[in-house]
Amino acid sequence: MNYTKVAIGILLKKNKVYITKGKYKKNIWEFPGGKVKKHENIVHALKRELLEEVGILILKFRFFKYVKYISLKKKLKLYFFLINKWKGEPYSKEGHVYIWIFLYNLKFFNFPLANDSVIHLLKKDIHFLK
Ligand SMILES: Nc1nc2c([nH]c(=O)n2[C@@H]2O[C@H](COP(=O)(O)OP(=O)(O)OP(=O)(O)O)[C@@H](O)[C@H]2O)c(=O)[nH]1
Numbered sequence: 001m002n003y004t005k006v007a008i009g010i011l012l013k014k015n016k017v018y019i020t021k022g023k024y025k026k027n028i029w030e031f032p033g034g035k036v037k038k039h040e041n042i043v044h045a046l047k048r049e050l051l052e053e054v055g056i057l058i059l060k061f062r063f064f065k066y067v068k069y070i071s072l073k074k075k076l077k078l079y080f081f082l083i084n085k086w087k088g089e090p091y092s093k094e095g096h097v098y099i100w101i102f103l104y105n106l107k108f109f110n111f112p113l114a115n116d117s118v119i120h121l122l123k124k125d126i127h128f129l130k
Pocket residue numbers: 006008029030031032033034035036074076078112113114115
């Protein structure tokens with residue numbers, strides 16, 4: 001089984017972050033993003049996924065963390081980006097549940113295991129996320 005590359009956008013606004021419920025994942029929350037297609041690079045996939053899923057054009061973003069994740073069902077290379085500036089009003093174009101939560105409340109939400117190290121960093125020092 002080959003690795004699937006995934007580009008993920010962590011939208012930050014003041015001390016809040018945008019999270020959404022994946023379509024088949026009952027109580028699992030996630031940051032918007034998705035699989036990198038064959039012909040595209042990671043940033044291209046990030047821009048495409050954020051436009052498709054959240055309806056925004058990302059303007060200011062920076063690479064945050066790379067996570068390699070292996071389970072019985074999947075092998076993922078996840079590229080997390082912090083997004084501080086965008087054009088458009090974020091909402092779930094796919095009709096998924098989405099909310100803005102304070103970063104310090106991330107501990108109350110279930111995320112995929114692969115997100116653990118990212119969630120830990122996000123909770124740790126809010127100020128460096130600018
Ligand atoms: N979007 C997103 N996917 C994540 C996160 N953490 C994580 O392990 N994943 C995993 O990355 C894989 C790809 O994500 P995805 O399902 O959103 O991919 P996609 O948008 O291209 O698929 P879709 O178009 O079928 O919804 C899934 O196995 C998903 O569980 C996350 O924070 N956000």
